[in-house]
Amino acid sequence: MRRYQDIYPSAPILMSDGSVRPSAAELLSLEYFEAEPASMPHEVFSQHHILINLKAEPHRVENWRGEEHRDFTFRKNEVIVTPSGIKSGWRWHEHSRCIVITLDPAMLEAFTQNELGKVLTHQQLVDTPQFEDADLTAAATMLYEALRQSSSGSQIMFESLARIFLVKLVERYGDEQSEELAFSRAFTPAHYKRVLDFVSQRFGDAISIEDIAREAGLSASHFTRLFKRTVGDTPHQFLMRYRVEQAAKMLADKSKAAIEVAHACGFSDQPHMSRVFKQYRGETPSAWQRRHA
Incomplete structure (x- = not known):
């Protein structure tokens, strides 16, 4: 079975495959496309696909979804969901600018049940093919920006934003609006x-x-609960993970002493950095430096 990306009218300008951490890749993949007016053949895919429109100007699009043909005006912040197992085809009548989020159904089910205690059924994804959601679009756009920047901390940013995107998606499609999701x-x-x-x-x-x-702009207790529920790490874990990421980059320069890196990254001393580094990376800073310097 071919992938959605295999039949898109143009190659993606930006894609997450091969450029994000495995733990982030397990959550979702992202491609950014721009294409001139074109058509896509009708195919059935084994993944869910979420299309987020970034084009400011409304433009005409046709979509075949199962037995349904929709001819509509695609507007900014509108999101289109194509679940796995449904035949889908497209015709773009004008230049397009889209983010495509690809989700593995088994991975999404595991995230929804294990992380959020919710059930997300295939039929629920079918029932609402298109909707406007500026918040979900903002999360997808920030994912795109994190991927595009390839800057310090972008790996952590992408993975955390992937979780935020999925929480927002499940808010829309979960079997019921629980207190936890309303909180998130x-x-x-x-x-x-x-x-x-x-x-x-x-x-x-x-x-x-x-x-x-x-x-x-939140109280510490409220913020900690929100952050943990949405991002997956506590704020303290997030800060430590960020410091370890920066330390790893600095240690690639063999001229930098470990104690210098520890102080630059906010650790109290070198042993503190070593303990936290091994906790998050599975090896000591010196072992990492020998392998990567």
Whole structure:
């Protein structure tokens, strides 16, 4: 069975395959496409596909979805869901700009049940083929930006935003609106962006959870619950993971002493960095440096 990406009218300008951590790739894959007016053949796919329109100007699109033919105006912030197992075809009448999120059904089911305690059925994905959701679009756009930047911390940013995107998607399609999902809705991509910007600028300082929560505009206890539920890590775990990522990059320069890297990355001393580094990387800083310097 061919993949959706195999029949798109043009090659993706940007794609996550091969450029993100395996733990992020297990959540979803992302491609960004731009294409001139064209058609796509009718195919059945084994993955779910989420199309997010980034084009500001409304434009005409035709979509064949099972036995249904839809001829409509595609507007910015509109999202189209094509579940696995449904024959789908497209005709774009104007230049398109789309993010395509691909989800493995088994992986999505595991995430939904294990992480959120929810059930997401195939039929639920079928029932709402198209909707407007600026929040979900914002999460997808930030995923795209994290992939495009390839900057310091972008790997952590992509994985965390992938989780945020999935939480937002399940909010829309979950079997019922639980207290937990309603709670998670309060943590938006904008909150996460403020947190990431703050951490990326201050990770070498002695910052507290209260400092990070204040930057997000939330109380420390409320922020911690929201962050853990939506991102998967506690704020402290996220900060430590970010510091380890930066330390690994600095250690690639053999001229930098380990104690210098430890202080630059906000660890209290070299042994502290070694303990945390091994916890998150499975090896000591010196072992990592020997392999990568």
